């Protein structure tokens with residue numbers, strides 16, 4: 182168990198990176214508290230796996246350091262770091278039984294057979310693999326194979342961190358849900374730090390206490406699921422989290438007032454944007470309602486998604502989504518959009534640039 | 543419900559015809575010879591299984607069969623581990639991959655009789671590069687036309703040179719099909735290099751290795767051209783392998799009956815060993 186610190190971490194897969202674009206990771210400073218359940222969320226190619234492989238020691242970063250409880254482990258190989266990692270596609274040792282597969286990481290570290298038996302039995306129990314222990318692993322279904330991979334990650338008791346790199350990709354949807362709750366439960370039981378990589382927001386939000394959102398090799402925001410939803414620090418987070426994501430509307434700012442489509446839009450609080458920045462208004466569809474006053478808009482699409490209706494409108498060439506309960510208006514109808522003031526934020530060059538008003542929240 | 547359709551047979555027919563004309567019918571003529579005796583003029587006498595009995599009891603056949611098994615055993619025990627070792631040390635990515643592959647494939651592209659002739663010249667004691675070097679630089683008495691041991695070392699070395707590449711290429715194909723995640727997981731699990739080989743690489747190479755060994759077994763068990771060109775079965779009978787002996791009986795002595803019986807026995811042994819080996823290697827995969 183340890184606190185993991187990433188300090189000024191950069192990584193490029195090229196031997197001589199020149200521009201910033203050559204870096205798969207661009208300067209990351211991050212602390213992972215001991216015992217936390219983290220999700221690492223971001224679109225494909227943003228560097229999630231790269232970051233995990235650096236923490237586990239499969240990759241040595243081009244620049245920067247990794248500290249476990251303040252101790253520099255940057256150059257240490259994986260087996261010296263006391264970490265566990267589970268990969269996207271199941272890795273099993275075909276010729277071994279399920280039992281031997283689970284015992285493998287322990288035996289390689291010279292644990293005695295009594296300990297091995299105890300740990301393997303316990304893990305098999307948790308993952309519902311007990312009945313399969315004597316079977317050859319080669320002929321099992323993909324989800325059982327992935328359970329074995331996860332089991333090998335969880336079987337060692339003293340690890341600093343267990344990392345999962347999109348472990349549920351190959352699993353059937355209903356089992357996915359089950360395994361995810363299982364992992365959450367396991368985390369509460371073993372209390373090891375867990376980092377769970379995914380590009381699926383539901384997965385991230387249900388598993389984690391803290392979500393780390395990445396984009397193009399950078400960490401854009403760290404926070405609880407609620408924080409990410411309420412106050413996205415970057416338009417990317419607003420857009421990426423939520424379904425549909427946050428509405429991002431081009432805005433002009435003058436004299437402390439933000440205007441969109443020629444109308445002044447009241448914001449949550451004072452603007453902190455530097456002059457000259459590209460400014461946008463951000464508001465989640467959940468806080469856009471159809472009323473009598475407000476922005477005139479044309480309805481372009483109405484989708485009933487069960488619990489509520491998503492109304493897609495067009496205002497001055499921009500698309501604005503609103504979530505309403507009950508049946509929505511007809512397509513082509515003219516409606517008035519009202520933005521809930523305390524949820525209307527300003528972004529400058531992508532980053533949050535308005536403050537919550539005093540006494541609000 | 544499956545609907546049965548007899549039309550399928552029609553599509554198999556061309557292949558059946560091909561196999562019939564290039565394998566079954568020639569083989570039947572051999573069967574025909576093996577149970578008859580002839581003194582020429584196309585006059586045949588019924589002989590029953592006498593030839594088979596005679597061959598199976600003959601010391602000459604036992605000796606040739608023994609030499610044949612020894613030869614096949616030696617080349618397998620050298621080529622398979624060596625081939626795996628070379629495949630393991632070849633680069634998996636980068637510009638050297640095609641270079642290595644071409645270098646490896648080269649020996650296999652050379653025709654059998656040319657290989658024989660090359661090695662024959664290569665090992666000539668006074669003018670061959672290797673022969674001269676061994677005799678006149680190293681001072682080792684080496685002449686494969688005189689010394690049975692030298693002859694054996696030469697044909698085994700030649701076969702290793704000619705065919706190890708096959709094992710290399712097949713093993714390599716097995717190796718490159720292993721996803722990186724396996725190696726990464728093994729590192730995380732703290733596996734030693736030996737464990738990586740034993741539990742990841744070897745199992746993934748098993749299928750291709752089975753095929754490689756099978757091919758090398760059949761091919762070396764039936765080897766004819768190279769030893770014929772190089773040693774002609776000598777010195778004495780020391781390198782007279784089964785096929786060389788067979789040709790001596792059939793074409794040298796023109797004993798068609800015994801030769802036919804011998805070739806059927808020869809065929810049966812090849813088939814039996816291949817079948818046994820394949821069944822043993824694949825029995826795990828079936829359940």
Ligand SMILES: Nc1ncnc2c1ncn2[C@@H]1O[C@H](COP(=O)(O)OP(=O)(O)OP(=O)(O)O)[C@@H](O)[C@H]1O
Nearest residue numbers: 194195205223224225226227228229230231232380
């Ligand atoms: N071995 C490699 N060599 C060169 N470039 C690589 C290598 N692995 C990854 N990259 C590049 O680094 C960037 C980050 O890749 P990474 O695999 O970390 O993304 P990811 O967030 O895990 O994506 P995904 O969700 O698809 O798994 C990508 O642009 C990718 O093309």
Ligand SMILES: [Mg+2]
Nearest residue numbers: 229230231346
């Ligand atoms: Mg990845």
